[in-house]
């Protein structure tokens with residue numbers, strides 16, 4: 234399999250953490266890709282022009298990190314990151330959506346701040362910060378759901394927070410959320426997380 238990859242992307246990180254946690258890391262070749270490079274060929278692989286994209290051994294192209302992660306989860310016999318249908322699955326998918334939603338809001342905030350100053354809309358930035366803050370408050374209020382067997386939800390939340398720390402070190406999200414901060418510090422010590430800390434591509 235081939236993974237269109239960038240070490241700064243929080244969505245890609247979810248996939249690489251999944252690969253490590255499921256023991257599939259050696260089956261995937263990482264192809265460095267900058268989707269913002271005008272010369273990139275990513276659109277010939279993924280019409281949406283985004284990473285991650287996974288080319289399977291059958292030549293199928295899978296896009297969107299939740300889809301890729303669920304596919305990878307189907308390839309191993311260990312404990313599943315996507316629980317079987319039932320309440321645990323919905324809890325995991327809820328966390329996945331919250332984590333990805335925080336990342337999506339952060340991406341929107343970052344896009345706004347990269348516009349020429351005259352085109353920036355501060356209220357839009359504030360709106361995204363509010364979204365991130367509300368989602369984190371929700372997580373702080375349901376810390377017990379962050380315990381228990383590892384799921385794709387935990388991975389999504391941790392990759393999101395790790396990326397928010399990387400891009401917005403001034404966010405100060407730990408203030409007033411001691412439980413979430415403690416959970417994140419502990420989760421970040423997993424080998425799958427220490428091996429995938431976000432960084433700019435070389």
Ligand SMILES: N[C@@H](CCC(=O)N[C@@H](CS)C(=O)NCC(=O)O)C(=O)O
Pocket residue numbers: 241242243244245268269282283284285296297298299
């Ligand atoms: N929902 C997608 C989001 C992927 C995404 O937005 N990736 C960013 C990199 S972090 C990207 O490729 N952006 C390029 C663009 O939007 O043109 C997923 O979960 O995979």
